[in-house]
Amino acid sequence: MAIHDHHEHAGNDLTRAAQTTLEKSGEQWTSMRERVFEALAGFDKPASAYDIAEAVSKAEGRRVAANSVYRILDLFVGANLVRRVESANAYVANAHPDCLHDCIFLVCDSCGQTTHIDDDAITKTVRSAAKNTGFSPVRPVIEVRGKCADCD
Amino acid sequence: MAIHDHHEHAGNDLTRAAQTTLEKSGEQWTSMRERVFEALAGFDKPASAYDIAEAVSKAEGRRVAANSVYRILDLFVGANLVRRVESANAYVANAHPDCLHDCIFLVCDSCGQTTHIDDDAITKTVRSAAKNTGFSPVRPVIEVRGKCADCD
DNA sequence: GGCTGCGATGTTATGTTGTAACTTCATGCC
């Protein structure tokens, strides 16, 4: 699937990888951050900040404000632990926070399932097409809306 | 800029082209629709539905609800008169409603200026990468965030 | 003329997503 090899983390392994990556970037891995990360990783499709706030609230037995979740998500996105799916206003945990990619999301319009592919050839082409028009690309957003194999 | 040649409309010409395209798709070109289209075309960067509602309200001297604007924008997007910039929650008039493209937006994070390129080679590659994973692509969303030549 | 059907628009309300400003809490350090 990916052009190069890298390790895909899952479950506790993923959480540990996230923790390591975050700490390497000089940030703390707090229990609140862990809960947010695990809540997000527990969804099988992109989750909104409010979805996460609700999940954490439930798990926690107390009210957690969306606000706090946003703060943490922003931090996570900056540290590559989490990606934002722009066309869905939602977030997904990054299965390999330890390597940096422009990534491509395939978002099913029926069921919301979102799969993630890395294709550096495509993203490089997009970046250079942008550069050719005098634009300095920072972050390509490449998402494909359509139907997943199950819904098709 | 574009891979193939097509006519870029502007000003009144663009409005007429939009009208023609919309009518060809079996919809009416009402005065309200014209006002919304012209308001959008009058912005030099992507405009939100609320921006447009405000512009039309001002031009009209009466309050126009965002709601009505959304309805018309949805119609326009469906008829290819207008494109939605997902990563900006905003809309732009399509300079050539008469031909259908997956299109690529370059969005400046500083000034909001958004330029539009058509590169069918890229979009075809993206579509086929999606197909290769069993996904049926319907609408690629390809946007590049970065800095425009002026802001760089 | 008056009735009816229909598409467009208006109106009001509400849901969802995202930020801002300020407070409180926990921890480490002096």
Next chain:
DNA sequence: GGCATGAAGTTACAACATAACATCGCAGCC
């Protein structure tokens, strides 16, 4: 203890989007 700092809580609000229902205007028909 007192204080600095960063995390998290609280409250308020701004921005984006949709839903439900009322009204208007016009074409077709009796």
